[in-house]
Amino acid sequence: MNKEYALGLDVGGTHITAAVIDINEMKVLDFSVHKESFDSNLPVAEVMAIWEKAIRTSWKDSGIEKLEGLAVCMPGPFDYESGTCWIKGQAKYEHFYSLNIRELIQERLHFSDDLPILFDNDANCFGKGEFFKNAENSSKRVMAVTLGTGLGASFIDNGKAIDSGTQVPTDGELYNLPFKEGMAEDYVSARGLLSRYEAVSGIKISNGLELFNRANDGDVLAIKVFEEVGADLAEIVLPWLRSFEADSFIIGGKIANASVYFLPAFQQKIKEAGSEVTILVSTDNEISALLGATSLLCEI
Template sequence: MILGVDIGGSHITVACIDIDKKEIIKSQLVSVPVDSQGTADDIIDRWVYAIKEAKKGIPPGALEGIGIAIPGPFDYYNGIFAFRMEQKYDALFCMNIKEILVRRLELSDDTLMRFYNDAACFGIGEVWKGKLKNIKRGLAITLGTGFGASFLFHGLPIQSGEDIPKDGELYHVPFKAGIADDYFSTRWFVKKYAELTGETIAGVKELTEAEDKKLITATIFKEFSENLAQFLAPWLLTYEASALVIGGNIANAWNFFYPILKKELEKRKCYTELHRSELQEDAILLGSARLVNDIFYKGLSF
């Protein structure tokens, strides 16, 4: 049995995963809110609590390893917060998380613990059991509090190459008056809604449920879809991706942006298959569990 871990900006989710069946045991899934701006002790205490709770469902000696998906920048190979993250986990800067967790969880020397980028783990999970299964070249993106991306080639995330952006990510790529992350994340919707109405919303879900603002909602999603097509088309075409899978909270508003996105991509001669992730966070958990496989792990780039 393997523990798959998804560490986000506001939570930690841990699941027991049957690697042979590629199944998450839902009865043993634990999700705990985390204040990413809290103290180091508070953050790590919550992480340890969640992992210990999920670990209770595994018989003694049956834990093969722990795979942890975490946002970057991060020293994934060594498990160290070697870089400062934007607006989260400042208190953990320079800390060796791997050493701390191994000690706090009282893991044996032969229990593996491995880390990798959360967006890449989402893509790995989609290849393993989701919409990118049997796809040679695919792109997986997550749209939520941030914009995550992973270019997949025969199931492995690609971080460099002629047609690949720096570190295999898209959030930092320049777009219009800023970078992609400014336009393809929740904060863009919040900002655009405030510009058009002078009012505030918490996020995309609230926007889609605003029955009295249907015209405003349609206008915002139209602009979002056109921007996303304009940004993605060159990457999809150059990389020759045969499929794109979209996850994250914004993907729950699929019917609000998919028709326009598809139309705008086709206007640019981009006919990549578009899929809404059915796995969502489960893809990240499954992808993190794959890190425990030695052969797969050795094929990853760091």
């Protein structure tokens, strides 16, 4: 297949971002980036109308006539090979349970069955995208995590996600690893941040942004909670940094915006453990996700 341009989609519970990517250069065409915000619990037809608008607007603005495929960064639970959505009870895409997203896109956009429409999870897309964003990563092993409503992870070797073998956890996932009195995601996620803060302050807040604002305002308990999450993240990832022999560790996700509060504690733990891994915080999660998703088309 003569690969030239593809359309990448970064899909979340409240947004969709579309962009056309030059596959040969693995670069986003800047003027093609289009984002729509919406409630993913709307009826399927209404959500798909918003997706269609994002896709058509991005494609039109790119000036590109022919697409070699679509690549979609999609949250789970999801069957990424078949394109079937299994999200349920997560306050997003409630009407999409058991539906085939590939077929919905094909029908809505009148795409041929021959046009590849591929899917991958957000953590893998982020990790692969960070790999492709930095040419220096071409000979490196990259471990990446996304910190947000959950704890995502990816292990990237030469641009490909590794999710099996003794060097990575089962399915390449960190979120469900046993940790303290529960699992890793109970402590390192937005949920973990908010529950910690409520435990130490007696105050229940609704989201991570509010906690970040409290830290910015000098709330010592909010700052302490972020520091604890940084230390816990280090404890969770250290065994896998060693076994995967990672050269770089990259942090993304919405909570990465609060790195000023959790990164020092994380770095200190990593240093104390004797690791010399390069630690980076992503500056553009969405672009990484779009590039990472599009890299799927290079693998077929």
